[in-house]
Amino acid sequence: MEIVFLNRFERALGKSEVERGQVFIGEYQGIWSVGWHSIPDQGEDGRMTWYEGTSWEELLASFRYGVAGQMKLGFRPLLDGMLEDSPFWERRQQFASVLQCYADRLGTEELIAPLRQWRRAKAAEEKRSAYLVATNRELRLIAVFVPRTLEELEQLPGFGKLKVEKYGPELLEQAAAMPRDHSFPLQWVEEAVTEDQLAAWLFLQKEEKYGKDISLVQEKKKLLTGIRQGSSIAELEKELGIPRRMLVERIDRLDEEGYDVLPLVARELAEVAAEEIDQVETAMQELGDRYLKPIYQRLYAADGAPSGAAGQAERQYEKLRMIRIRFRRSGAKSAVS
Known part of the structure; x- marks a missing residue:
């Protein structure tokens, strides 16, 4: 070697x-x-x-x-320079990392449980993903540092003006029942976290990030192999354990990266009427192909009313993604010829 x-x-x-x-x-x-x-x-x-x-x-x-x-x-x-990191003494000045390190060391699940329950209810009320309301790390920061005022809440990483205005009062209400034996501002945390503790925490974040990168690379490799071997989206969904919607989005991304996914697209569109494909491609020529919602509204919704159940709408968007790949590829071929 x-x-x-x-x-x-x-x-x-x-x-x-x-x-x-x-x-x-x-x-x-x-x-x-x-x-x-x-x-x-x-x-x-x-x-x-x-x-x-x-x-x-x-x-x-x-x-x-x-x-x-x-x-x-x-x-x-x-x-030096491994992992594209800045020198440690420069990272040490990143106050947000110091606060997050301290919170990760002390934030137990018992402390965070009431905040998780609040987030779950709020996400259901707003019909959005829980992490869009607040991330696990943001909940942990609240549980450990226990802000009492909106001004204190704004000192925590992740809590900008808009989030504080929207959720601040409710979060403070949740935190009111939690004990606190420290003060704000939080500069004292810099003395409570040693350089070794911060270094270990920073590299743990890197390790987790790169571990996810490896999983994505391996998943991409399996996906490309499946496409070459003639697998359908349903078969790939079962083999990779990825929800169908996410799988279609990744196939779309593979096309954007230049990989040949047209054989899979052709198989998935085989049962779609040629007239419908022509209608979609005509709409893409007139409206552009960057956003699918205007095309969906023109072809599959009457007067702005959704067509069918959510599952049906999701399949229609899936169909639009497949046709868009074909449309873009045929346009690229025309440009070359």
């Missing part, structure tokens, strides 16, 4: 003892590999392979995830 990248890491174990390791990227006959081994290298047992294959995208995601995990454990690179 030819090593194309190597960086050493160190972790202090005591006043004089240091543990060393290194991350590597190598290539052999078109097969890429990335991983970690300790120094001195203890053979195969001392080596961890994070990824081995031909996908540079998957390799990069595995590299970032692995490095974040090692840095979370206290290892630091001799060659």
